[in-house]
Amino acid sequence: MDLIEAIDSRRSIRAFKPSPVSRELVEKILNLVVKAPSAINLQPWEFIVVMGEEKERLSRKLIKSYREKQISCSPGNVKPLADTFSKRGLASVELMTPSLAKLGHEFNQFINEGSCNFYGAPTAVILCLDNAFSKARLVDVGIGVGYFVLVAQSFGLGTCTIGLINAYEDEIKEVLSIPENKDVVIGIALGYPDLDSPANEFKTPRDNLDSFVRWFD
Numbered sequence: 079m080d081l082i083e084a085i086d087s088r089r090s091i092r093a094f095k096p097s098p099v100s101r102e103l104v105e106k107i108l109n110l111v112v113k114a115p116s117a118i119n120l121q122p123w124e125f126i127v128v129m130g131e132e133k134e135r136l137s138r139k140l141i142k143s144y145r146e147k148q149i150s151c152s153p154g155n156v157k158p159l160a161d162t163f164s165k166r167g168l169a170s171v172e173l174m175t176p177s178l179a180k181l182g183h184e185f186n187q188f189i190n191e192g193s194c195n196f197y198g199a200p201t202a203v204i205l206c207l208d209n210a211f212s213k214a215r216l217v218d219v220g221i222g223v224g225y226f227v228l229v230a231q232s233f234g235l236g237t238c239t240i241g242l243i244n245a246y247e248d249e250i251k252e253v254l255s256i257p258e259n260k261d262v263v264i265g266i267a268l269g270y271p272d273l274d275s276p277a278n279e280f281k282t283p284r285d286n287l288d289s290f291v292r293w294f295d
């Protein structure tokens with residue numbers, strides 16, 4: 079699959095087949111991902127690949143903590159959002175709700191518990207950043223995530239980027255023995271997509287360029 083096809087066809091996957099992803103394939107993906115650019119070539123990203131029983135243990139811990147703390151997916155804004163952004167968020171909820179209803183799921187429960195379970199994907203990838211770095215280096219990690227989802231797509235795998243797990247950083251650090259000086263930035267669910275599931279049947283739209291781009295030409 080070429081790059082444009084990977085970009086065009088990618089969507090976040092929220093139902094996976096149980097088949098495991100081999101360590102060799104994850105290594106192949108990561109070897110391409112780390113070709114991403116980073117400031118001064120610092121390559122600040124760190125990846126923790128969690129599979130098998132360890133992944134199940136991590137999911138169990140996160141779901142338990144979610145049920146206790148009830149911290150949900152949210153945009154994490156520090157001031158009220160402009161209407162444009164709120165409307166886009168609401169439109170996504172409206173798009174997904176009927177598909178999740180087909181599965182008998184209520185939106186919030188599906189997204190929050192699903193995120194904590196990496197949507198049943200056989201592999202969870204946790205991205206960390208040494209806390210000696212400035213927050214500017216989160217950009218580099220974000221570029222790594224962008225590469226990851228596209229490389230995985232080009233190998234026929236599905237991904238869902240999981241920001242919610244950031245709210246459960248302490249639990250993740252405990253389960254995966256992550257040292258104090260590393261911050262958990264984000265997670266990625268990785269596996270073979272179950273394309274028959276209603277959870278994967280919708281494709282989120284994008285606004286046209288006029289909403290994002292100003293030209294001086």
Ligand SMILES: Cc1cc2nc3c(=O)[nH]c(=O)nc-3n(C[C@H](O)[C@H](O)[C@H](O)COP(=O)(O)O)c2cc1C
Nearest residue numbers: 088089090151170189193238239240241242243282
């Ligand atoms: C930084 C980031 C955090 C995200 N966190 C979550 C999450 O916690 N749970 C989830 O289900 N999807 C999460 N997503 C996926 C977005 O909801 C998804 O990318 C968006 O709705 C656009 O849909 P698409 O990826 O199918 O194009 C996240 C995506 C990004 C980039």
